[in-house]
Amino acid sequence: MRANVQTTAGSHMPTIASSSVPPPSSWEEFENICLAATKIRWRSPDFSKNGRPGQQQDGVDIYGYSRDHDLLAIQCKNTTKKVYKSIIEEEIRKAEIFDINLRTLYIATTAGNDAVLQREVRAMHKDRIDQKKFGVHILFWHDIIQDLSSCEETFYAHFPQFFNTSRSQKKLDVEFVKNVLDESNKFGEINYIASDDFHERGVGEMMLSGFNFNLRNWKSRPHKFSLGNLSAVYDEFIRSMEGFVDTANGMAKYYYKGMDAKAATEEDKIKFHSEFSELKQKAARVVRDYYALAREISANEVH
Incomplete structure (x- = not known):
């Protein structure tokens, strides 16, 4: 898919990341x-996001964990002016009290690339690491757009003006459902739900981990479908998966963590298994409906 931008004669069509994307005027x-x-x-x-507007944020607007479980923090600077070393130092001082386990602070800015500031931040980072303190890096607007544009559906959600009309949106629908199909069965999760073979011991740890990760991932990137029937089925798919995952996590307590196992009566266990089996069958129906429609849409991809 191509960004809806102009090029000079003889030049190649630029990617989204290299296009001139204006920073937003709103800090939010x-x-x-x-x-x-x-x-x-x-x-x-x-x-x-760290807290809500008006609360003390200790120099951190966004925080979270990398896949290596490192605690990372981002301070957002929406400014048309240049970012100076003194501003970086001030944000570092604020972040010192955010969390003792903080691994790296990133300053994200709408400002353009600045080689001098990059050199200064690299030196600050090295000094702090040598002192066994959290590191610091800077992300300029170009860096942020490069990251955002690596996922076209996410880029489209923030900059729809860079895409063509409904045809492009339908392509994004197709791309989205294909990604969900691929992600859904990384550990065999969907095959497990869709099968009629109910395993008495519930869900294995690896599969349960896959369920939890996928559900968080899907919910963190909502998608606005141009195809109304797929939107309704996808929403039901997510709701069904949420119910199934909640129950599967509860079942894992019995078999993998030993929690509540002694307190539960045989009657409780039978009831629990019955409810889980019923929910699994309901989830299987929803999954089959979603997959049938998703595959049909993928097979009729818009060109």
Whole structure:
């Protein structure tokens, strides 16, 4: 898919990342863009805004964990002016009291790339690491857009003016459902739900981990479908998965953590298994409906 931008004669069509994308005027929208780009950069849904407007934030607007379980923080600076070293130092001082386990602070700014500031931040980072303190890096507007544009559906949500009309949106629908189909069965989760073979011991740890990660990931990147029937089925798919995952997590307490196992009566266990089996069958119906429609749409991809 191509961004809807102009090129000079003889030049190649630029990618979204190299296009001239204007920074938002709203600080709240800039935070939303940074949050979306952060989840893409670290391939993790486990990032959130820090508190709410008006609360003390200790130099941190967004925080979360990388897939290596490192605590990361982002301070967003929506400014048309240059960012100076003194501003970085001030944000570092604020973040010192955020969390003792903080691994790295990132300053995200709408400002353009600045080689002098980059050199200064690299030196600050090295000094802090040598002192066994959290590191610091800077992300300029170009860096943020590069991250955001690596996922076209996310980029489209913030900059729909860079895309063509409904045809492009339908392509995004197709791309989205294909990704969900691929992600859904990484550990065999969907095959398990859709099968009629109910395993008495519930869900294995690896599969349960896959369920939890996928559900957080899907919920962290909502998608506006241009195809109304798929939107309704997808919403029901998510609701059904939420109910199934909640129950599966409860079942895991019995078999993998030993919690409440002694307190539960045989009658409780029978009831629990019955409820889980019923929910699994309901989830299976929803999954089959979603997959049938998703595959049909994928097979009739708009060109």
